Amino acid sequence: MKIAVFAGDGIGPEVTAQALRVLDALPIKVSLLEGDVGGVAYKRHGHPLPEETLVAAREADAILFGAVGDFDCDHLERHLRPEQAILGLRSELGLFANLRPAKVFPGLEHHSALKPEIAGAIDLLIVRELNGDVYFGEKGTRTTADGLREGYDIMSYDESEVRRIAIAGFEAARKRRGMLCSVDKANVLETSQLWRDVVIETHKDYADIELSHMYVDNAAMQLVKSPGQFDVVVTGNLFGDILSDQASMCVGSIGLLASASLGERQTEYGTFGLYEPIHGSAPDIAGRGIANPMATILSLAELLRHSLGQEALAAQVEAAVAGTLADGVMGGDLGGSAGTAEIGDAVLARL
Ligand code: NAD
Numbered sequence: 001m002k003i004a005v006f007a008g009d010g011i012g013p014e015v016t017a018q019a020l021r022v023l024d025a026l027p028i029k030v031s032l033l034e035g036d037v038g039g040v041a042y043k044r045h046g047h048p049l050p051e052e053t054l055v056a057a058r059e060a061d062a063i064l065f066g067a068v069g070d071f072d073c074d075h076l077e078r079h080l081r082p083e084q085a086i087l088g089l090r091s092e093l094g095l096f097a098n099l100r101p102a103k104v105f106p107g108l109e110h111h112s113a114l115k116p117e118i119a120g121a122i123d124l125l126i127v128r129e130l131n132g133d134v135y136f137g138e139k140g141t142r143t144t145a146d147g148l149r150e151g152y153d154i155m156s157y158d159e160s161e162v163r164r165i166a167i168a169g170f171e172a173a174r175k176r177r178g179m180l181c182s183v184d185k186a187n188v189l190e191t192s193q194l195w196r197d198v199v200i201e202t203h204k205d206y207a208d209i210e211l212s213h214m215y216v217d218n219a220a221m222q223l224v225k226s227p228g229q230f231d232v233v234v235t236g237n238l239f240g241d242i243l244s245d246q247a248s249m250c251v252g253s254i255g256l257l258a259s260a261s262l263g264e265r266q267t268e269y270g271t272f273g274l275y276e277p278i279h280g281s282a283p284d285i286a287g288r289g290i291a292n293p294m295a296t297i298l299s300l301a302e303l304l305r306h307s308l309g310q311e312a313l314a315a316q317v318e319a320a321v322a323g324t325l326a327d328g329v330m331g332g333d334l335g336g337s338a339g340t341a342e343i344g345d346a347v348l349a350r351l
């Protein structure tokens, strides 16, 4: 089994190091392929996603990704910015389905930004489309007829892109509580009207799933008011990005939310995928040893589950994380004082 490890920028290497300690403690033999991504790759190779990194990505059974983003690079032309590394991997590798689970760990209800009785009910999965939307449409800047500077980013989805993510949403719902909420802005956007139409058509093959539709503004409100109503939420790239950061604070911290990005490719052991925390490089806390590594450790668990066919090990890692949190070992993001390595130590001790 080969895992490509792309730690990236800021806290990326700090949190990835803890996930690798956990991996090293597991009774499976894997080989690691390291690669540069993001600002660090730009500085070393002149590109945020060097060819040799893509080669390693394609050779691996799965990718463990830290984070990219470096304010020093924000002046660069867009195609050279660190963020292009993750966007490029997602599109080059056809990883269109981004699964972002959000669940309150037992005993952690009081760490949510919501009232504990509301937070305790959270057990949802955001299925975010990852290869389309306003992220990948034509974009640019131009001058209007009046001589004004204008920026534009085209939002679009074709029906095949919607259908495959709708299927991913219905399939996920079937493995959970059987409810799918499709989030869009069909009252205003043509892209969303097509999205809704195709989700309804796809539902014909999933009559056992309870389908509902919600406008994204209402969804943002309902996520705070009564998040327990959601089982699986399927949505586009931009809405999913925003709602998942919001969901993280409903759980307690952005340092707790993992993700799996999957496509169609199967390997010898499972589905090829990229696994990363939903957070970024957190330049404000980078280098201080205080980042929460749980989201990355939980991303490793998702990797074991989906790409390596190691469900039992995935569950063990998740139980070790839950136990560590229940013991009150947590960092500043959750009101505690443990550092990144100390949290890693506690998870290892539990394992
Ligand atoms: P961010 O997620 O990096 O940080 C937002 C806030 O959350 C910060 O205050 C940060 O300190 C905190 N935070 C994030 N992760 C944490 C953790 N593990 N433990 C404790 N606190 C944590 O978002 P941002 O500040 O908007 O972006 C910073 C950079 O990261 C930007 O360059 C952005 O483009 C990039 N980014 C990359 C990814 C990715 O690699 N997939 C995701 C999001 C943002």
Ligand code: IPM
Binding pocket: 083, 086, 087, 241, 278, 280
């Ligand atoms: C994420 C990030 C990325 C996104 C950025 C860094 C391109 O916010 O993974 O959630 O918008 O998808």
Ligand code: MN
Binding pocket: 241, 242, 245, 278
């Ligand atoms: Mn994001």
